[in-house]
Structures are given as structure tokens and as C-alpha cells.
Amino acid sequence: MPELPEAETIRRALARSILGMRVVRAVVRRPDIVTLTEPERRVRLPVALLEGETIESILRHGKQLAVVSRNGRAVGIRLGMTGSLIVRDRPTLLDRHDHVVWTLQDRDQSTRVIFRDPRRFGGLTCFPSRSDLNDAWRALGPDAHTISTGQLHRILSGRRLPIKAALLNQRVIAGVGNIYADESLHLSGLNPGIMTNDLQREHVVRLARAIRMVLSSAIRHHGSTIGSFSDPAGVKGNYQDRHRVYGRAGLPCHLCGKPLVQGVIAQRTTVYCGKCQTMPTLEPGSPA
Numbered sequence: 001m002p003e004l005p006e007a008e009t010i011r012r013a014l015a016r017s018i019l020g021m022r023v024v025r026a027v028v029r030r031p032d033i034v035t036l037t038e039p040e041r042r043v044r045l046p047v048a049l050l051e052g053e054t055i056e057s058i059l060r061h062g063k064q065l066a067v068v069s070r071n072g073r074a075v076g077i078r079l080g081m082t083g084s085l086i087v088r089d090r091p092t093l094l095d096r097h098d099h100v101v102w103t104l105q106d107r108d109q110s111t112r113v114i115f116r117d118p119r120r121f122g123g124l125t126c127f128p129s130r131s132d133l134n135d136a137w138r139a140l141g142p143d144a145h146t147i148s149t150g151q152l153h154r155i156l157s158g159r160r161l162p163i164k165a166a167l168l169n170q171r172v173i174a175g176v177g178n179i180y181a182d183e184s185l186h187l188s189g190l191n192p193g194i195m196t197n198d199l200q201r202e203h204v205v206r207l208a209r210a211i212r213m214v215l216s217s218a219i220r221h222h223g224s225t226i227g228s229f230s231d232p233a234g235v236k237g238n239y240q241d242r243h244r245v246y247g248r249a250g251l252p253c254h255l256c257g258k259p260l261v262q263g264v265i266a267q268r269t270t271v272y273c274g275k276c277q278t279m280p281t282l283e284p285g286s287p288a
């Protein structure tokens with residue numbers, strides 16, 4: 001399932017391919033994956049999907065992407081479990097899961113971008129303006145790649161739930177899923193079961209830094225390919241070879257050599273080191 005580093009990998013590749021190009025055609029083969037937010041809903045679907053518009057920017061917040069036109073129209077992209085964007089420089093046969101196909105042109109060059117989503121947990125949302133897109137994204141927590149200690153402290157204080165569950169909630173912090181939650185918690189030395197209201201400031205400092213470091217490193221390695229992820233040009237990620245804990249239950253911890261433990265938190269498989277990832281000691285007078 002694509003998380004922030006995979007979404008950012010897609011964003012960068014898409015920006016390299018289609019910025020400044022004009023959408024000459026948007027073909028919707030599966031209308032039920034597109035949501036219109038136009039108040040009157042009278043706009044034609046291809047127009048809502050940027051037909052006739054020039055691509056100005058590709059944005060990302062958390063795991064979500066958006067293509068914004070020069071006139072300010074935007075198409076939000078949720079990748080869900082299996083969503084992907086594919087760039088093709090020449091026409092090819094379409095797959096039955098290719099739900100939307102854009103044809104873009106720049107002088108004599110033509111490119112196609114395909115939204116493919118076999119399991120259809122993802123989808124597209126059309127926004128008439130950039131501010132409508134911003135409103136939708138404001139419902140999400142701060143972007144995990146740039147989150148500050150102060151922001152993380154604010155969003156965690158007053159909540160009482162296991163830290164792993166908080167990290168997975170996109171309304172709390174946007175962009176972290178099961179892989180990068182486990183990776184960040186191991187790097188910060190925090191047990192995934194620690195309750196958020198037991199975290200001390202020093203833990204939050206460590207965690208915010210670990211989240212930023214893990215995500216930056218994963219972006220540098222083009223994300224993790226587990227299953228089917230690849231960027232729009234078909235390039236797979238290689239961060240899965242650097243995972244500290246995710247997918248490594250029973251294998252030795254890179255730090256202490258003890259076998260990593262697997263449990264379930266927030267209904268998700270969770271892998272951690274029982275020795276390196278401690279619970280905070282809360283007895284009076286003990287060092288935090």
C-alpha cells in the first residue's frame with residue numbers, strides 16, 4: 001500500500017513527465033471512481049478532469065496527490081491499496097483496471113497518463129479551485145515528512161491511544177502507514193504500545209526526528225516495493241532492502257541481535273524489538 005515516500009516518488013516522476021503539458025483528452029472508463037465537488041455538478045467529467053487545461057503543478061499532502069492546472073482546477077488522487085499512475089510515451093493496449101486515461105501534448109510530443117487501480121480503494125476527486133483542494137487537505141493532519149516536534153506534541157497531547165495507532169491515523173498525522181510507523185518507532189527506540197499520554201517531551205523530540213529521517217531516506221530510495229509498487233515510469237523502489245523491522249519478524253534486530261517480535265496493534269501487524277524499544281518508566285523519581 002503506497003505511503004508517503006511512494007506517493008512522493010510518484011509525484012516527482014509525474015512532475016518530470018507532464019509539467020507544462022496540455023491535456024487534450026481525458027477519458028473516463030469507470031465513472032464511479034471519480035468524485036465531483038462542483039456545487040452544481042453540471043460540469044462535464046472530462047472538463048473536471050482537466051481536459052483543455054495546462055498542468056501547472058503536482059502536489060502532495062501525506063499519501064495524497066493532486067494535479068493542478070494553470071487555471072486552478074485540481075484533481076486529487078488517492079492511491080488506496082493498489083492505485084498507481086502510469087506514464088506512456090506511445091499508445092499501448094489498456095488494462096481492464098485502467099480507469100482514467102489522459103492524453104497530454106506539448107508541441108509535437110504526446111504522452112498518456114493512466115490511473116490504474118485493480119482493487120478500487122483509491123479514487124479521484126475533482127476540485128473547481130485550489131482553495132477547495134486545500135480545504136479537503138486541511139481535514140488531514142500535518143504532513144509527516146516535514147512535521148515539527150511542536151506539531152507532533154500538539155496533536156498527540158490530549159489523546160490516549162497506543163502511539164502506533166496514532167501514527168496510522170491520517171487525521172492525526174498524514175502520510176505514515178504500517179511500514180513507516182514500525183520503522184520510525186524502531187529508530188526512535190519507542191515501544192509501539194506506549195500510550196500517547198505517557199510520552200514525555202524528550203520522546204516526542206526523538207519520534208519527530210525519526211519520522212522525518214525514515215521518510216527522507218525512503219524517498220531517496222524511491223520508496224518500498226512490496227507487492228506491486230512502481231513509479232509512473234515502471235521503476236521499483238528499493239527501501240524494502242533497508243527495513244529495520246517491517247517484514248522482519250523473528251529475524252535479528254540490527255541493533256541488539258535479539259529476534260524481532262510480532263504483535264497486533266490497531267488491528268495491524270506490528271514488528272518491533274522487545275529490548276531496544278522500551279516502555280517509558282513512570283515510577284516517581286526514575287529517569288524519563
Ligand SMILES: [Zn+2]
Nearest residue numbers: 253256273276
Ligand atoms: Zn534490538
